[in-house]
């Protein structure tokens with residue numbers, strides 16, 4: 001009795017480590033050469049530094065993601081920034097202020113917080129999605145940002161991959177699913193065919209675009225939004241990471257960690273056609289002013305994640321499917337399925353745990 005988890009992003013890793021913890025026999029199949037999916041860190045040769053696919057923050061409200069880290073003894077790989085106080089800088093007026101975690105403070109920063117959490121312009125976001133964010137930010141501790149000490153992959157991915165060991169195999173792309181009646185009967189990884197026994201279970205922790213190729217009969221959310229990140233290597237390092245909200249310009253948030261400053265723009269589809277050179281030339285003067293730096297033309301890298309997350313519009317929210325599928329032994333996981341959370345790490349962790357519980361219950365694997 002084996003549970004096959006396909007996809008080693010955070011949802012797949014959350015499902016797999018949950019199953020491992022429950023004593024199940026688990027195999028993880030990942031198409032890419034390394035695990036982590038959209039939540040990866042990698043060495044960038046231009047910067048000569050480790051960077052994240054994009055700056056990833058957790059909030060104190062993300063209790064499932066923090067519990068996942070605790071379970072993997074990885075909470076110490078994150079830094080909790082307390083008390084919850086966010087410096088802001090208005091690039092147009094030069095005004096600086098600190099946003100405190102009070103209901104009034106959050107209301108005044110509605111737009112930047114909603115944009116970052118939903119990756120969708122608040123004007124077109126579903127009210128339910130907006131409520132799911134702000135309804136969880138009522139306590140000061142829930143508003144505290146948690147930042148990875150050495151990169152998000154080091155915290156969210158590496159400890160899980162180590163725990164899984166040889167059960168996690170990369171470079172294995174699922175290309176087809178065979179089924180008979182209401183059961184998946186085999187998984188095809190190119191030429192390799194893995195036959196499923198009656199007791200085996202499958203968790204597909206894949207993005208919608210991959211699911212639609214494998215299960216074309218499913219209706220899935222198709223609307224996505226981009227995130228653009230600009231990374232600059234600078235000559236100074238802050239004593240501890242500095243996070244800043246930016247309004248009145250291009251950058252929305254900036255994180256200065258070690259000697260790299262990373263700027264983020266959510267719902268950034270309008271920037272995709274712009275060249276990396278042009279974007280770097282727009283971002284750097286903003287960051288230099290925000291952090292009062294004199295570096296001229298630092299080394300940079302622009303990263304455009306075209307399909308960073310599904311959109312949080314009403315239409316996309318309505319088309320998020322539940323974990324169960326028409327195949328009795330196959331369930332879905334991923335930040336984009338119907339979790340009640342936006343498409344974030346918290347949603348991904350929760351979806352993985354829910355899928356693992358379903359697979360255990362369906363298969364009665366342990367008994």
Ligand SMILES: Cc1cc2nc3c(=O)[nH]c(=O)nc-3n(C[C@H](O)[C@H](O)[C@H](O)COP(=O)(O)OP(=O)(O)OC[C@H]3O[C@@H](n4cnc5c(N)ncnc54)[C@H](O)[C@@H]3O)c2cc1C
Nearest residue numbers: 007009010011031037038054056057173174334335344345
């Ligand atoms: C730039 C950026 C910034 C972000 N910032 C934040 C943030 O600050 N806070 C936050 O909470 N969230 C943030 N997110 C969202 C967060 O990264 C995602 O919610 C989370 O990583 C999704 O995990 P997942 O496992 O659902 O999907 P994915 O990470 O997409 O994982 C799917 C995996 O499946 C694999 N795969 C695909 N097809 C196949 C196949 N056929 N066979 C086998 N494997 C396959 C992929 O390679 C991938 O590893 C950000 C995302 C981006 C892109």
